[in-house]
Amino acid sequence: METNLVLLKKELGQSPQFVFRYYTKNLCLVYNRGFANENIINRDILPHLSLIFQGELEPYQIPVAEVIKTSNLEQVAQEISKGYTALIQDNSIDLYLFNTKGLEKRAVIEPPTERTTRGSRAGFIEDLETNISLVRSTLNTPALTVEYFTIGELASTKGAILFLDNVATPDIVNEVRHRLKNIKVDNILATGEIENHIEDHPWSLFPQAFGTEKPNKVAANLAEGRVAIMLNGTPYVLLVPALFVQFFQGVEDYFDRFWVANYARVLRFAGLVLAMTITPTYIALVTYHHDLLPFSLLLSIAEIRREVPFPPIIEALIIETILEMLREAGLRLPNPLGQTLGVVGGIVLGQAIISAKIVSPLIIIVVTISAVASFMIPNYSASLGIRLVKYPLMLLAATFGAFGIAVGLILFITHQASMESFGVPYMAPLAPTRLRDVGDSILVSHTWKMKNRPASIPHQKDQRIADSLQEHRQK
Amino acid sequence: MTDNYKYRLTSKNFAFLLIATMQEVTILQLPGKAAEFAGNDAWLSILLASIPAFVSLFLILKICARYPRLSLGELNDEVCGVYIGKFLSLAYILYAVANAAVIIRLFSEVVSSFLLVRTPCWILTLVMVLTVTYIFSRDIRAIAWMNEFTQYLLLAFFLLFIFLVSKADYHFLLPIGDAGVKNILLGTQGAFFNYISPEILLVVYPFIENKKEILKAGSLAVLFSVVTYTLITIFVIINFGGTLANIFVWDFLDLIKSYQLPLVERSEFFTAIFWSWIAIRSSSNELFMARHTLAKAAGISGKYLTYIILALAGFVYGLTLIPETTSETQTYASMVGFAGMFFMLGLPVILWAVSALRGVRET
Numbered sequence: 001m002e003t004n005l006v007l008l009k010k011e012l013g014q015s016p017q018f019v020f021r022y023y024t025k026n027l028c029l030v031y032n033r034g035f036a037n038e039n040i041i042n043r044d045i046l047p048h049l050s051l052i053f054q055g056e057l058e059p060y061q062i063p064v065a066e067v068i069k070t071s072n073l074e075q076v077a078q079e080i081s082k083g084y085t086a087l088i089q090d091n092s093i094d095l096y097l098f099n100t101k102g103l104e105k106r107a108v109i110e111p112p113t114e115r116t117t118r119g120s121r122a123g124f125i126e127d128l129e130t131n132i133s134l135v136r137s138t139l140n141t142p143a144l145t146v147e148y149f150t151i152g153e154l155a156s157t158k159g160a161i162l163f164l165d166n167v168a169t170p171d172i173v174n175e176v177r178h179r180l181k182n183i184k185v186d187n188i189l190a191t192g193e194i195e196n197h198i199e200d201h202p203w204s205l206f207p208q209a210f211g212t213e214k215p216n217k218v219a220a221n222l223a224e225g226r227v228a229i230m231l232n233g234t235p236y237v238l239l240v241p242a243l244f245v246q247f248f249q250g251v252e253d254y255f256d257r258f259w260v261a262n263y264a265r266v267l268r269f270a271g272l273v274l275a276m277t278i279t280p281t282y283i284a285l286v287t288y289h290h291d292l293l294p295f296s297l298l299l300s301i302a303e304i305r306r307e308v309p310f311p312p313i314i315e316a317l318i319i320e321t322i323l324e325m326l327r328e329a330g331l332r333l334p335n336p337l338g339q340t341l342g343v344v345g346g347i348v349l350g351q352a353i354i355s356a357k358i359v360s361p362l363i364i365i366v367v368t369i370s371a372v373a374s375f376m377i378p379n380y381s382a383s384l385g386i387r388l389v390k391y392p393l394m395l396l397a398a399t400f401g402a403f404g405i406a407v408g409l410i411l412f413i414t415h416q417a418s419m420e421s422f423g424v425p426y427m428a429p430l431a432p433t434r435l436r437d438v439g440d441s442i443l444v445s446h447t448w449k450m451k452n453r454p455a456s457i458p459h460q461k462d463q464r465i466a467d468s469l470q471e472h473r474q475k
Numbered sequence: 476m477t478d479n480y481k482y483r484l485t486s487k488n489f490a491f492l493l494i495a496t497m498q499e500v501t502i503l504q505l506p507g508k509a510a511e512f513a514g515n516d517a518w519l520s521i522l523l524a525s526i527p528a529f530v531s532l533f534l535i536l537k538i539c540a541r542y543p544r545l546s547l548g549e550l551n552d553e554v555c556g557v558y559i560g561k562f563l564s565l566a567y568i569l570y571a572v573a574n575a576a577v578i579i580r581l582f583s584e585v586v587s588s589f590l591l592v593r594t595p596c597w598i599l600t601l602v603m604v605l606t607v608t609y610i611f612s613r614d615i616r617a618i619a620w621m622n623e624f625t626q627y628l629l630l631a632f633f634l635l636f637i638f639l640v641s642k643a644d645y646h647f648l649l650p651i652g653d654a655g656v657k658n659i660l661l662g663t664q665g666a667f668f669n670y671i672s673p674e675i676l677l678v679v680y681p682f683i684e685n686k687k688e689i690l691k692a693g694s695l696a697v698l699f700s701v702v703t704y705t706l707i708t709i710f711v712i713i714n715f716g717g718t719l720a721n722i723f724v725w726d727f728l729d730l731i732k733s734y735q736l737p738l739v740e741r742s743e744f745f746t747a748i749f750w751s752w753i754a755i756r757s758s759s760n761e762l763f764m765a766r767h768t769l770a771k772a773a774g775i776s777g778k779y780l781t782y783i784i785l786a787l788a789g790f791v792y793g794l795t796l797i798p799e800t801t802s803e804t805q806t807y808a809s810m811v812g813f814a815g816m817f818f819m820l821g822l823p824v825i826l827w828a829v830s831a832l833r834g835v836r837e838t
Contacts, residue, residue, distance in 0.1 A: 292744050402744045403586050406751030407606050413624055414610050418617030431624035432488060
């Protein structure tokens, strides 16, 4: 027993968190004070140790949810770290692990970055098992397959991939397994790190895995043939393969009235175009093509800009940078402070900067429209990418006017068209065109009309609506 | 970066690739060229000039069906032997690069004349060359998908030209056929060159999955161009008339310039953006064809493709600097046009005849 304890101490490392509770000199319990529930140990394990000592009870008869028998000290150390309690006996090479996990969990609340007006408010938490259960409660089918994996050579973290085995194609699932297996790192902290390791184009501005904290989104995507990647300790779940249009789809689009949903969807794509091009267009028009502006507008622009000392590009860069700084600062501040920052930054600073004639009011309007447009994009990672695309376009517009914008846009389109996510064209169903999926891209069709799974995502079972009552009524 | 046939194209992808290669900057002066002889009947010349493109598609399919796995760089060697084959491949590469250079130079001159008057042309051509280099360094699927996506945007943009009928005089079109058959036929001379491009099928044939659909897809692509060109010509004729159309160098652009839209008043800003795409797409496609043919003819792959791409980029930029005036560029454009006619019609006939003599049958 002493040898085992010495070796175990070596595996666990030096920490007062690990408790070595000797019942007798022949029996010892080891657990992690922070992760194990001491009530379970006191109530369900300690009272039975005397019986084990006397040989009247076997350790696996202890009334806890899970008992593991093992002689692998490395595994024992890992499980103790997660909240298991180990029983070490004299004259026995076998150790017993009792499930006494009792770490306090966060409540299943609505994620702040994915608020919704209709639909489920549930959001993932930091516990893997809870997250898997949340998906299973939304997508209750025996086809839902969960495969666990561990990543990390120095400190391992447990994760899981989820897919529907009768919908997702083996090619995609195998590719996910293969890429995860090839992540050789000491430790991993979040799914975002996994994304960096497995994505096809690491230098791109745009995410190639769709990240979400909502179980209903994961369920909907699994039902289309995607694979979900979860990691213990993070509420952010990755879905692959990802499509560019996917980042513009909101959950409400499928619940709202047909016209309202389409209006919102088109508005988001208009937001994408505006977020990227409105500031470069302003720069190009004011710098090079003022003769193309309506005369009355040109006069008022000239009047407004008369006392501004900077060219439009500098004006735009000053305001864009201030706005990005405010956004970045506001992101991590507590709510009341964030609001103060908004007032001070947005109103006071904006007013002061115009009064000081550093920039014109027109550029404030342009940059604000651009910022609001970028906030319309439902996915935070995608909106960040789109905001950054604007800067090279601004520089090109300042150097070559409309021609510069044209060059920038076609480079952007080519870059997007050449991207793939796990072998699936990133710009599908727009390029290449998949007519069947156009009903859920820039526009959104009635859900009862989406009878087949999206052609853009490889899948096994094509039909998802066998018969539509609404269709009969329409006929 | 690889040129193996792992990157498959659908027949639809090919159609978009063909449209994008065919429609290039000279559309801006197409109506005027046809009107030189055909006057107000220029649109009839545009329609007639499309016939060689359909014939070319048919001929190319005949020869490619005999060698379905071979691209032009390999096909020339297989049919004509190594020496003549390599010579034909080299000639095609020179033609494709020269064609791209002419497109880039002509469009730079348009930008220089209408938008960036003080920016030297060599700077604009450099920007264009750098842009097309990025594009033609991608794989064929990415290029085809880019063409496809931009085509939808361009189509939406073309629909805006409906405003060009608001001040039109339809009497310019009447009486139909007034110019006479001879003049209408002479008018096709200037329009033939705008239909050059089916020869890209010789290069991309092995990439295409469903070979049975190529003729239909290719014909629809040519038909799409026919409709576009005819509409553009009709717009110019009903606004300017054939005589005036012939005087302007960039008649379609001048037409757009002469109209005022509500709110934005003048639409050149958007026209410049969309027309840049047209020029960039066609030159990128031509350079991809040159790159692939060179790679196949020289048996180069892997990392050495990067050197081919850089060499072609340098070469095309050098060619864009040769013309000193717009009329000189136009002369080069005509020379490239004649070369294009050879590769579109002459080369398939030669390859088909030689392979027939050698007794190769269609597979």
